[in-house]
Structure formats: structure tokens, C-alpha cells
Amino acid sequence: MTLPVVTLPTETPSIHSDDQRQHLLDWDQSSLSDWLKEKGQPAFRAKQIWNWVYQKRATSFEEMTNLPKTLRDELDRAFVIFKASQSAITSSPDGTDKLLIRLFDGGEVECVLLRDGTRRSICVSSQVGCAMGCVFCASGLDGVDRNLSRGEILEQMLRLQSRLQAEERLSHIVMMGMGEPLANLDHVLATLDVARSPEGLGISPRRITISTVGLPPAIDRLSKHGVAYNLAVSLHAPHDELRTQLVPVNKKIGIKAILDAADRYFDVSGRRLTFEYVLLGGVNDSDDCAESLASLLRHRTAMLNVIPYNLVSGLPYKTPSPKSISRFKEILVTRGINVMFRQRKGSEIDAACGQLRRNRQA
Ligand code: SAH
Numbered sequence: 001m002t003l004p005v006v007t008l009p010t011e012t013p014s015i016h017s018d019d020q021r022q023h024l025l026d027w028d029q030s031s032l033s034d035w036l037k038e039k040g041q042p043a044f045r046a047k048q049i050w051n052w053v054y055q056k057r058a059t060s061f062e063e064m065t066n067l068p069k070t071l072r073d074e075l076d077r078a079f080v081i082f083k084a085s086q087s088a089i090t091s092s093p094d095g096t097d098k099l100l101i102r103l104f105d106g107g108e109v110e111c112v113l114l115r116d117g118t119r120r121s122i123c124v125s126s127q128v129g130c131a132m133g134c135v136f137c138a139s140g141l142d143g144v145d146r147n148l149s150r151g152e153i154l155e156q157m158l159r160l161q162s163r164l165q166a167e168e169r170l171s172h173i174v175m176m177g178m179g180e181p182l183a184n185l186d187h188v189l190a191t192l193d194v195a196r197s198p199e200g201l202g203i204s205p206r207r208i209t210i211s212t213v214g215l216p217p218a219i220d221r222l223s224k225h226g227v228a229y230n231l232a233v234s235l236h237a238p239h240d241e242l243r244t245q246l247v248p249v250n251k252k253i254g255i256k257a258i259l260d261a262a263d264r265y266f267d268v269s270g271r272r273l274t275f276e277y278v279l280l281g282g283v284n285d286s287d288d289c290a291e292s293l294a295s296l297l298r299h300r301t302a303m304l305n306v307i308p309y310n311l312v313s314g315l316p317y318k319t320p321s322p323k324s325i326s327r328f329k330e331i332l333v334t335r336g337i338n339v340m341f342r343q344r345k346g347s348e349i350d351a352a353c354g355q356l357r358r359n360r361q362a
Contacts, residue, residue: 003336005048007142012120021060021077021079022080023079023080023151024049024079024080024151025053025081025083025114025152026080026150026151026155026162027151028193029047030198031048031328033046034044035078039071039074041071045071047199048064048066048202049064049075050199051199052106052298053200054158054194055188057161057162058362059082059158060076060081061073061076061079062076076330082159083151083155084101084102084103084104084152084155085102086100086101087100087101088100088318089171092285095114095115095116096112096114097113098110098113099156099159099163103148103152107145107166108128109128109177109179111125111156111177112160112175112177113152113159113160113163114354115144118167118303119171119172120159120164120170121170121174122156122160122170122172122174123173123177125156126131126153126178126184126187127147127178127183128145128146128178129144129145129179130144130155130180131143132180132183132248132249134213134234134246135245135246135315136280136309136312136317137248137280138315139179144179144183146328147183147187148184148187148339149213150187153188154191156177157173157191157195160200165228169286173195173203173207173209174205174208174232175192175208175209175210176209176211176232179208180213180215180235181211182212182218182219185221186217189225192210196227205229206228206230206271207273208229209232210222210229210230210231210232211233211234211276212232213234214234214235214250214258214261214262216261217261218267220261220264222265223261226268228271230274231262231265231266231273231274232275233274233276233319234240234247234275234278235263235277236277236278237289238255238257238296240254240287242254243255245275246280246283255296259296263300264299266300272301272302272303273300273301273303274303274304275297275303275304276305277293277304278307279307279309279320280309280318280320281309281317282318283317285320290328293337294331294333294335294337297325297337299342303340304337304338304339305342306325306328306332308325325341329341353357
């Protein structure tokens, strides 16, 4: 029996676009500390505020009862904690919640909370829209509007965290929502600094994954950054001709340059690479594709994550039949590839990126 999926319009108050207040989540602790110092406050106040926001899940300064009332009022005049609003929540019986977030300028992005055993994973967006143009993906159909700020990415994380029970903790983060994280790398890295900081969300880099279409110079920057996040590369095809059809940015890059950059990342980080492969019926699910994919990955310390396609209305791509999915899997397994077929968690609620936004616009 399939239980109904519940979509609720949940217009929450957002700050007005002409509100001049700063987005607190855009501020790092030392800048906040400087601001507080100017107001004659001791430096430890910044730590207290962070503790309230990131750990105690406070969404207003009023709740911060260990701060003097005058300071709380002053903070409220200068900052907002949440700058966006939540325009819809879709919850599915498998424990997946998807939020549609309306940004201060009217742009919309999506983020998802997945509950799986003791895992509490979140998937967040890094851009409004996407410029990569993957032909099967809903996010990039209208191109990219802009990068999200650090605060806007962190706000998605905090809004999802606030959906947990008090005793539950976020355990994993994937940068796999709308947008190309490596095209907004400065803000993504600043966000993840807060996500992994013990004074922020306290999530180990080992539990944080950055998913990319494969932009070699940015992968090299990630290698130099020196924090061992997991890297997932969206491959989707084993040779350039097909990949360029599916992922147009591939034309100027090519699979070899991507794999070389990913190998360098592995050498520096020691983290096993993940390759993602969206399985599109009749397009990239042939025996030949499986064989070529196996040859590409055989000598790498890598995991292959095969994702049966989530239908996007208006696009011609299909999910392969269960028979062709298992055939594809069998070839890879026989060739010794470490392959995982991702559960279709959340597919009922359009959990593939960009779909909720698109369906609401339709
Ligand atoms: N731009 C990044 C991250 C966002 S997309 C990247 O390309 O990796 C995250 C993953 O979801 C990518 O592997 C993407 O190809 C996949 N995806 C996009 N639309 C999908 C759909 N309709 N069904 C299944 N997977 C999809």
C-alpha cells in the first residue's frame, strides 16, 4: 500500500526584501566577535550566539536568555537569523521531507531531509538554478540565476535540522541539491567550515559529500583546500560522445581530465571517490555502457552509485525497466566494481533536484 504524500503550503513570514538587516548566517564567528566588541560586549558573546543558533536551534534573539535583554534587542535590530521563507513542505511516508525555500529576492531552492535508520542526512542546494545544462535534470532547465551565499546554504541546513526531534542530530550532508557546488566553491567551502566546526553543526568532513558535474580546476582547488570531504563525480556516461550529449559542459572538459583531477583528489585526501551514474532507459543503460564503465573504474578506489532516473515532467527520459537495471548491475558486479544502486527514497516527493520547484511552477 502506498501512503499518500502530503504537501502543505507553509508560507512562513520572511523578511521583506528592503529589510536592511544583515543575515547572521553570513557572518563568521570572528567578524561577529568584532561587531560585539564595538558594542562593548565581551568576545565570548559570539560563541554564545553560535551555540544558540547552530546547536540549540534558536530562530530568534529573544530565545537567547543568557544574553542581556538590551543586547538581544540590538542584535534584532542589526541581524536576522532566517532571511528566507519556507514556501512548501512535502513529506513522504518513508521519512523524507523536502522543503521549498523562497529567498529574499523571490528565487527558490530546494533542500531535503532523509531519515534512514539512525542516519539523518540532508541534501542542500548551492545555486538558484544551474548552468551545467544536464539534459535530464529539472534544476538547470532555465539556466542559473545566481550563487547562494554562505548564509543561504546554512539556512537550508538549519531549517532541516529544526525538523528533527530534540534528541536527534544531523549526521550527513550532501551538496547534491540544485546547482553546481564547484561553481560556487568559495561560499560552499565557507558553509562547510561552519558545518564541520564543533561550534557549528559539528559534522565530520567524512560525512560530508560534495557532488560535482566534474570541473577539474575546482577539483584541484578542493585538493589544495586540504579538508577531506567526500567527492562525488556525476559521470553518467563512460565515453565522451555520450557524456557530451547528456552533460553539455563535458564538451570542453572531457572524461579524462575529470578522472585525472578526481585521482589527484583521491591521492591528497585518501577518500574513496564516488561516481554517480543516472540510469536513463535506452540511453546509457546498454551492456556496452556497463562494460566500458567497468573498464574506466576497475583500477580506481571508487564506488559507483547508480541512480535510476526520477521522471521529470516534460522531459523525454525514462527510468529503465527492473530487468535492464539488474542486468546493468550484474555486469558491473561481475567485473568487480564496487557498485551501489541507490534506493529511490523520496522519489514520490520529487526528491531529485529541481523537481519540486518545477512542479510548483507548472
Ligand atoms: N551539479 C552537481 C550536484 C547537483 S545534481 C552534480 O552534477 O553532481 C545531484 C545528482 O542528481 C547528479 O548526479 C545529477 O545528475 C542527479 N540528478 C539530476 N536529476 C536527476 C533525476 N531526474 N533523476 C535522478 N538523478 C538526477
